[in-house]
Amino acid sequence: MDIRPGETYQFLNREVNQLITYEVIDSRLSKVKPLDQDIVSEEIEVIVSDFGLVISEKTTLSTKKGSVHWHIKKQNETGVLEITYWPKKARLWIDIHSNRRKEWNLGVIEPMANRFSREFGGRVEKISK
Numbered sequence: 001m002d003i004r005p006g007e008t009y010q011f012l013n014r015e016v017n018q019l020i021t022y023e024v025i026d027s028r029l030s031k032v033k034p035l036d037q038d039i040v041s042e043e044i045e046v047i048v049s050d051f052g053l054v055i056s057e058k059t060t061l062s063t064k065k066g067s068v069h070w071h072i073k074k075q076n077e078t079g080v081l082e083i084t085y086w087p088k089k090a091r092l093w094i095d096i097h098s099n100r101r102k103e104w105n106l107g108v109i110e111p112m113a114n115r116f117s118r119e120f121g122g123r124v125e126k127i128s129k
Contacts, residue, residue: 018128020101022113023093027122030090037087040120041068044085044092047115048072051108053081064089074104081105081112092116093127 032040048055048070057071066088072081079102082095094113096105113124 018098020096020106020109021093021127022109023091023125023127024113024117024120024122025125027090027092027117027120029085029087029092029120029122032087032090034087040087041085043119044068044070044083044116047112047119048083050115051112053108056080061086072105077104078102079105081109092120 029040045055053072053074055070056073059069061067061069061084064084064086067084067086069085070083072083073079078100080097080100082097083093084095085092094109094116096109110124110126117124
């Protein structure tokens with residue numbers, strides 16, 4: 001089969017544009033009482049700090065009512081790591097969008113997900129979309 005330059009680019013482009021997601025599943029987050037959800041958020045923020053990273057934005061996702069969503073950065077570096085905690089569904093995951101992918105966030109996403117699973121129980125599952 002002959003591969004033309006345009007076809008090669010399209011294949012590589014699809015590969016590069018994948019969203020990288022690590023989710024903590026089967027955790028104890030389902031047992032967190034509503035009044036303790038802020039404690040979980042605070043612990044997530046402590047872990048972010050332990051990794052030497054900073055929170056550049058904290059908000060909620062409009063499509064996931066009641067969620068807490070953070071944009072995490074490394075000082076003086078480009079790239080973003082996104083963390084979402086959705087208490088209503090007892091879910092916690094970390095994302096890197098392809099346009100925000102850098103060496104530092106690729107190196108920290110799995111260790112941070114593993115730290116979350118140690119803290120909140122469960123196991124880590126890598127999901128690429």
